[in-house]
Amino acid sequence: MSVPGEIVLHVGPARAAWWQRRLSELLPGTPVRLWDAVPDPAAVTAAVVWKHPPGGLRRFPALRVIVSIGAGVDHVLADPDLPPGVPLLRITGEDLTQRMTEYVVWQVLALHRRGWELAAARAAREWRQIVTPVAGRRGVGIMGLGRLGGAAARALAGLGFRVHGWARTPRDIPGVTCHAGAGELDAFLAAAEILVCLLPLTPATEGILNLDLFARLPRGAALVNAARGGHLVEEDLIPALDQGLLCRAVLDVARIEPLPTDHPFWADPRIDITPHVASLIDPDTGARLIAENLRRFFAGEKLSDLIDPARGY
Amino acid sequence: MSVPGEIVLHVGPARAAWWQRRLSELLPGTPVRLWDAVPDPAAVTAAVVWKHPPGGLRRFPALRVIVSIGAGVDHVLADPDLPPGVPLLRITGEDLTQRMTEYVVWQVLALHRRGWELAAARAAREWRQIVTPVAGRRGVGIMGLGRLGGAAARALAGLGFRVHGWARTPRDIPGVTCHAGAGELDAFLAAAEILVCLLPLTPATEGILNLDLFARLPRGAALVNAARGGHLVEEDLIPALDQGLLCRAVLDVARIEPLPTDHPFWADPRIDITPHVASLIDPDTGARLIAENLRRFFAGEKLSDLIDPARGY
Numbered sequence: 001m002s003v004p005g006e007i008v009l010h011v012g013p014a015r016a017a018w019w020q021r022r023l024s025e026l027l028p029g030t031p032v033r034l035w036d037a038v039p040d041p042a043a044v045t046a047a048v049v050w051k052h053p054p055g056g057l058r059r060f061p062a063l064r065v066i067v068s069i070g071a072g073v074d075h076v077l078a079d080p081d082l083p084p085g086v087p088l089l090r091i092t093g094e095d096l097t098q099r100m101t102e103y104v105v106w107q108v109l110a111l112h113r114r115g116w117e118l119a120a121a122r123a124a125r126e127w128r129q130i131v132t133p134v135a136g137r138r139g140v141g142i143m144g145l146g147r148l149g150g151a152a153a154r155a156l157a158g159l160g161f162r163v164h165g166w167a168r169t170p171r172d173i174p175g176v177t178c179h180a181g182a183g184e185l186d187a188f189l190a191a192a193e194i195l196v197c198l199l200p201l202t203p204a205t206e207g208i209l210n211l212d213l214f215a216r217l218p219r220g221a222a223l224v225n226a227a228r229g230g231h232l233v234e235e236d237l238i239p240a241l242d243q244g245l246l247c248r249a250v251l252d253v254a255r256i257e258p259l260p261t262d263h264p265f266w267a268d269p270r271i272d273i274t275p276h277v278a279s280l281i282d283p284d285t286g287a288r289l290i291a292e293n294l295r296r297f298f299a300g301e302k303l304s305d306l307i308d309p310a311r312g313y
Numbered sequence: 314m315s316v317p318g319e320i321v322l323h324v325g326p327a328r329a330a331w332w333q334r335r336l337s338e339l340l341p342g343t344p345v346r347l348w349d350a351v352p353d354p355a356a357v358t359a360a361v362v363w364k365h366p367p368g369g370l371r372r373f374p375a376l377r378v379i380v381s382i383g384a385g386v387d388h389v390l391a392d393p394d395l396p397p398g399v400p401l402l403r404i405t406g407e408d409l410t411q412r413m414t415e416y417v418v419w420q421v422l423a424l425h426r427r428g429w430e431l432a433a434a435r436a437a438r439e440w441r442q443i444v445t446p447v448a449g450r451r452g453v454g455i456m457g458l459g460r461l462g463g464a465a466a467r468a469l470a471g472l473g474f475r476v477h478g479w480a481r482t483p484r485d486i487p488g489v490t491c492h493a494g495a496g497e498l499d500a501f502l503a504a505a506e507i508l509v510c511l512l513p514l515t516p517a518t519e520g521i522l523n524l525d526l527f528a529r530l531p532r533g534a535a536l537v538n539a540a541r542g543g544h545l546v547e548e549d550l551i552p553a554l555d556q557g558l559l560c561r562a563v564l565d566v567a568r569i570e571p572l573p574t575d576h577p578f579w580a581d582p583r584i585d586i587t588p589h590v591a592s593l594i595d596p597d598t599g600a601r602l603i604a605e606n607l608r609r610f611f612a613g614e615k616l617s618d619l620i621d622p623a624r625g626y
Contacts (some may be wrong), residue, residue: 098449118588160414
């Protein structure tokens with residue numbers, strides 16, 4: 001299969017050649033150009049991007065579609081000078097959802113079973129038992145009940161946790177107590193001994209994880225942020241740990257990635273850091289999903305991964 | 314409620330007074346005696362024990378039932394001089410099953426996502442991404458498909474893993490490929506990239522986790538032993554890691570517990586050790602289950618936790 005015109009690609013330098021080759025294989029006949037090597041900007045009809053330079057997409061007068069490499073599109077919408085009216089697609093699908101569910105269930109179980117205390121005892125060569133409540137007595141709160149949050153909530157409920165969910169609009173997920181909107185946020189937070197952020201990053205959710213919110217959780221709650229670094233007011237995290245509002249945080253994302261080597265989070269043993277791997281799609285699967293989305297877009301077929309620019313997700 | 318006669322209790326010294334008081338509350342009117350303070354051995358009708366001294370139960374001529382504090386009864390059956398014909402009960406129930414499922418799912422996810430590499434990178438303050446296959450491409454093998462193994466297998470299948478199970482006799486668990494008996498062990502092992510032992514400890518399973526078995530797993534497999542220390546030939550583990558047959562082991566149990574401070578496992582960073590907490594029932598729940606089992610036993614009601622001494626579980 002092929003698509004009309006040419007594709008321009010923006011992705012980190014380590015992976016650019018791989019993506020160029022793979023998309024060319026998947027869309028034979030369609031030239032795939034690297035960002036800085038586009039012979040004819042007017043021939044470009046599709047852009048496949050991860051964190052492209054702001055304003056850069058205005059170079060392509062015939063651009064008909066933008067595809068985000070990833071489930072989040074905040075890195076695209078962060079560009080204040082996007083070409084107006086060009087549809088934006090993301091990668092979703094079973095694979096990303098499955099990976100995120102694995103990560104969230106893993107981290108929630110580790111926090112629930114106080115894995116960090118067991119790890120410290122093992123490192124000190126100490127045999128020190130800890131009794132924890134069963135999952136049915138542990139409240140877990142999932143912020144964001146889209147594809148990723150909904151799947152994680154269902155998986156945790158299936159394992160017996162007392163799961164609460166929070167989203168902008170009302171949802172109905174069997175086994176999950178769903179709360180909606182600002183008016184029900186306090187009730188949600190009060191139940192979340194382990195809080196998991198899987199919200200999209202939008203102007204409404206930027207900085208939502210802050211000292212004020214942490215103070216409304218059960219005292220000594222644990223935090224997992226597997227969404228975007230922009231959700232967390234980073235200056236508030238260590239104070240929240242110091243004040244005992246939180247006992248522990250697991251961050252898969254940061255405002256600046258990779259997390260700078262002098263960032264205070266690295267020095268704090270109460271903060272676990274994973275390098276944005278919660279739902280790291282393998283490139284081959286990602287490339288196949290993108291090629292299929294481009295084919296469907298240009299064929300005028302139905303697309304489930306189209307972004308609503310007004311909502312931002 | 315009460316039971317006829319008196320109860321003798323053998324449990325670690327740190328918890329003996331607690332158990333004595335709690336069982337007395339739950340079975341008002343029934344004296345509960347500590348092991349070394351039984352005024353009238355002939356009055357004892359029930360023994361509630363964890364690792365009692367061999368032969369010690371012969372002191373009680375009127376003993377009608379023995380209750381194991383725990384799901385495993387190997388610590389009782391290890392006594393070569395048990396009073397003959399006295400029924401043996403164990404603790405099971407939802408609570409122990411739930412805890413074991415949590416532990417197994419947690420450890421399997423951590424191994425699947427290569428958590429030890431992420432932890433090492435975090436400790437070194439390095440942002441180092443790892444792509445792992447999705448659960449649907451990961452084979453997990455569960456040895457033992459009783460209450461604990463069956464529940465763990467179902468939970469892992471529910472999360473999308475390719476789950477294989479092995480038991481002495483044929484089983485049928487939806488979503489799980491079940492293998493039975495010695496003749497199907499090789500096929501089971503060949504599929505187990507992550508091998509979880511949840512077998513009962515019997516003469517037939519003692520030492521089953523050995524170098525010969527590890528060599529039949531996919532090369533570089535990971536091991537979780539959440540059953541009994543006696544399942545593992547401890548001398549074989551470090552050679553199996555050195556030879557690359559295994560990449561990693563998680564042990565919740567050991568031949569001698571607590572694991573002696575000079576045991577070579579402590580010094581090996583490829584071996585994770587948790588202090589027999591996989592399914593550590595909280596004492597209150599355990600005491601309630603034991604009191605209920607005793608009441609049912611003396612009332613002649615049906616018991617699901619009765620041990621078949623010929624099988625050993």
